Structures are given as C-alpha cells and as structure tokens.
Amino acid sequence: MKKLINNKIFLVTGSAGFVGFHIAKRLLEKGYIVHGIDLMTASYYDPFLKHSRLNVLLEYEGYHHHKIDLAESFSVKLMQKEIGHIDIIIHLAAQACVLRSFEFPNEYINDNIVAFQNILEIYSHNNSTLLMYASSSSVYGQSEEGSIIKEDKQTDLPVSIYGATKIANEAMAQSYYSYYKKPIIGLRFFKVYGPWSRPDTVFFKFVDLIYKDKPIIIHNHGNIKHSFTYIDDITDCLLKTTIEPLKQQNYSSRHPIYNFGGKSILLEECIKAIEITMGKKAIKKYVPLPKGDRWYTFADSSLAQNNLSFNPNTPIDKGIQKFVEWYTKDYISIMDINSK
Numbered sequence: 001m002k003k004l005i006n007n008k009i010f011l012v013t014g015s016a017g018f019v020g021f022h023i024a025k026r027l028l029e030k031g032y033i034v035h036g037i038d039l040m041t042a043s044y045y046d047p048f049l050k051h052s053r054l055n056v057l058l059e060y061e062g063y064h065h066h067k068i069d070l071a072e073s074f075s076v077k078l079m080q081k082e083i084g085h086i087d088i089i090i091h092l093a094a095q096a097c098v099l100r101s102f103e104f105p106n107e108y109i110n111d112n113i114v115a116f117q118n119i120l121e122i123y124s125h126n127n128s129t130l131l132m133y134a135s136s137s138s139v140y141g142q143s144e145e146g147s148i149i150k151e152d153k154q155t156d157l158p159v160s161i162y163g164a165t166k167i168a169n170e171a172m173a174q175s176y177y178s179y180y181k182k183p184i185i186g187l188r189f190f191k192v193y194g195p196w197s198r199p200d201t202v203f204f205k206f207v208d209l210i211y212k213d214k215p216i217i218i219h220n221h222g223n224i225k226h227s228f229t230y231i232d233d234i235t236d237c238l239l240k241t242t243i244e245p246l247k248q249q250n251y252s253s254r255h256p257i258y259n260f261g262g263k264s265i266l267l268e269e270c271i272k273a274i275e276i277t278m279g280k281k282a283i284k285k286y287v288p289l290p291k292g293d294r295w296y297t298f299a300d301s302s303l304a305q306n307n308l309s310f311n312p313n314t315p316i317d318k319g320i321q322k323f324v325e326w327y328t329k330d331y332i333s334i335m336d337i338n339s340k
C-alpha cells in the first residue's frame with residue numbers, strides 16, 4: 001500500500017486499458033487521488049490482462065475503481081455525484097482496435113462517441129479545470145510516402161470507422177470548448193507501445209508469435225513505416241501537463257490538439273530489434289495491406305515538444321527491449337495464472 005500525499009483529484013477513463021493504466025499509475029505514484037473508470041469487457045483482448053493491470057492500481061490507497069459503462073449517461077452522472085469534485089479528467093476509454101471497427105461499427109459509435117459526449121457533459125457542468133482526451137493519428141487517413149504530418153493536415157478523409165469516431169470526438173470537443181470556454185486538450189497518439197500494451201498491436205503480436213515459434217504476418221508486403229511512440233515518453237509529458245499549472249494562454253477560438261508521435265521507423269527495422277532482443281529469428285509471411293489499415297505515418301510532434309515539453313527520445317531498440325522483458329517475465333506468468 002503506497003502512502004497518499006497529494007490531494008488533487010483525477011478522473012482517468014479507460015484506466016484498466018494500456019495507456020490509462022500507465023497514466024493512472026504514474027499519478028498514484030505521485031500521491032494523487034485517481035478515480036478510474038473501466039467496464040473491463042473483452043472486445044479485442046483477454047480481460048484478464050485488464051484485471052491484472054487493475055490489480056496493480058488497486059494496491060495504491062489513492063485509487064478508486066468504477067466499473068461503469070461510459071455510454072450510459074445515467075451511470076456517468078451517478079458516478080460523478082458519488083465522487084463529487086474532480087480536478088482533471090483524462091479521457092482514454094474507447095474501442096481502440098482500428099481493423100475491428102468495420103466489423104462492429106455500433107460499438108465504436110457507442111464507446112467512442114456517445115461515451116465521450118457524456119464525459120464532455122460532466123466536464124462542462126462541474127468545476128474541473130482541464131479535460132484531456134485521446135484522439136488518434138487515424139484522423140489523418142492515408143498519408144503519402146515521404147510526407148510529414150503536422151496538426152494542420154486535413155482530417156476529413158478517414159479510412160476506418162475508428163478514424164471517423166476520433167474526428168467526431170475532435171469536433172465535439174471543439175463545440176463544447178467554444179460554448180463553455182473551459183480548457184480542453186486533444187492528444188493525437190501515434191502507435192503507442194511498451195510494457196502492458198494491447199495484444200492486438202503489432203509489436204505485441206510479433207513478440208508473441210516469435211516466442212511461440214509461429215510465423216508473423218507482415219502487411220503491405222513489408223512496406224510499412226510508422227511513428228512508433230514509447231509509452232513513458234507520453235506519460236512523462238501528460239504528467240507534467242496535468243500537474244504543473246497550465247501556462248496562462250490567451251483564449252483561442254480552437255482548442256489545442258497535439259501530435260504525440262515518436263520517430264518514423266521501418267517495420268523491418270523494428271522486427272530486427274525484436275529478433276536481436278529475443279535471440280530468435282522470425283518466420284515471416286508477407287501479405288497485402290488489409291482494407292482500412294494504413295502503412296505510413298511520420299509525425300511532426302514539434303508543437304507538443306514546444307508547448308508541452310513532449311520529448312519522444314526513447315530509442316526503438318530500448319523500447320522494444322523493455323517490452324520484450326515485460327512480455328517474457330510478467331505477461332507469460334500472468335497468462336499462466338489465467339490458464340489455471
């Protein structure tokens with residue numbers, strides 16, 4: 001049990017998810033009170049992993065879990081009444097698996113759009129001082145090879161329902177921002193990876209399959225390049241942004257939205273780093289790009305670097321090493337316990 005030393009109250013949604021777990025844990029380590037919301041459903045991965053993350057959070061005195069559906073406005077209002085005052089809301093709950101979004105579009109509309117509206121409502125009608133919400137690089141749709149993505153790139157050509165819901169989130173946030181004039185910050189994450197990450201993400205799948213001596217499936221015949229972002233680089237920045245008083249900024253007609261992307265790296269280079277770390281060669285199977293997927297992203301994150309001190313400086317081999325260490329030590333034993 002860790003001692004409580006700080007009184008600021010945070011609401012972190014999706015707290016048993018990958019990103020939410022990391023930010024909630026960092027806040028708890030600093031002694032803050034965290035109310036976490038997560039429905040703990042299976043969707044695209046084994047909820048046992050969510051329960052394992054939650055067990056870590058529950059070790060902290062300052063953590064309070066609310067297993068509610070954010071898409072149900074009644075439950076959200078009731079929870080807000082129970083908690084009372086909230087200083088800062090970090091909204092990360094969503095259906096996050098891009099390729100599944102054409103299969104289950106209703107879930108994406110419900111959990112990404114309806115749920116976010118409920119969050120915007122409680123934020124706008126209480127005395128919280130900041131709302132940060134997860135958007136995604138998917139708002140940009142397909143990018144041309146060699147192009148560098150800045151925040152002002154057009155966002156009206158999504159290639160997935162998932163991307164469309166994140167564009168809708170940004171528009172909803174903007175309308176609440178312009179009406180209520182309360183600070184809101186949008187975070188466009190680019191391929192986040194690291195310990196405790198989602199089993200449906202590319203590095204997780206590769207490490208898992210290589211560990212089990214099974215072939216890895218490489219999309220777009222290997223021609224894939226993305227801005228991969230190490231989780232601690234994001235949580236370091238979010239922690240600073242939420243804890244330090246926000247610099248007094250002039251009210252602007254647009255709410256700030258930032259790219260959060262690491263260096264753009266060829267997937268084949270990442271596979272090499274995985275092979276070296278695991279001391280094992282991958283069995284590779286090359287396939288075309290699935291519909292609704294993207295093969296190239298290159299984030300310009302200089303705005304977040306300048307305004308929020310975002311510093312995506314974890315080298316890919318270091319980040320992959322940390323992930324592989326977690327997978328081989330912790331994840332394997334978590335899943336062993338699950339299978340008993």
Ligand SMILES: NC(=O)c1ccc[n+]([C@@H]2O[C@H](COP(=O)([O-])OP(=O)(O)OC[C@H]3O[C@@H](n4cnc5c(N)ncnc54)[C@H](O)[C@@H]3O)[C@@H](O)[C@H]2O)c1
Binds near residue numbers: 070092
């Ligand atoms: N991980 C990435 O690479 C990445 C990239 C871009 C954007 N994002 C965004 O960041 C956020 C966090 O992603 P993640 O990787 O941690 O995903 P995740 O799936 O691990 O976490 C999301 C959590 O939200 C919860 N949730 C979903 N709908 C809910 C509802 N209606 N009520 C209560 N809880 C609900 C889920 O149970 C899950 O634990 C998401 O908004 C995602 O779209 C993530």
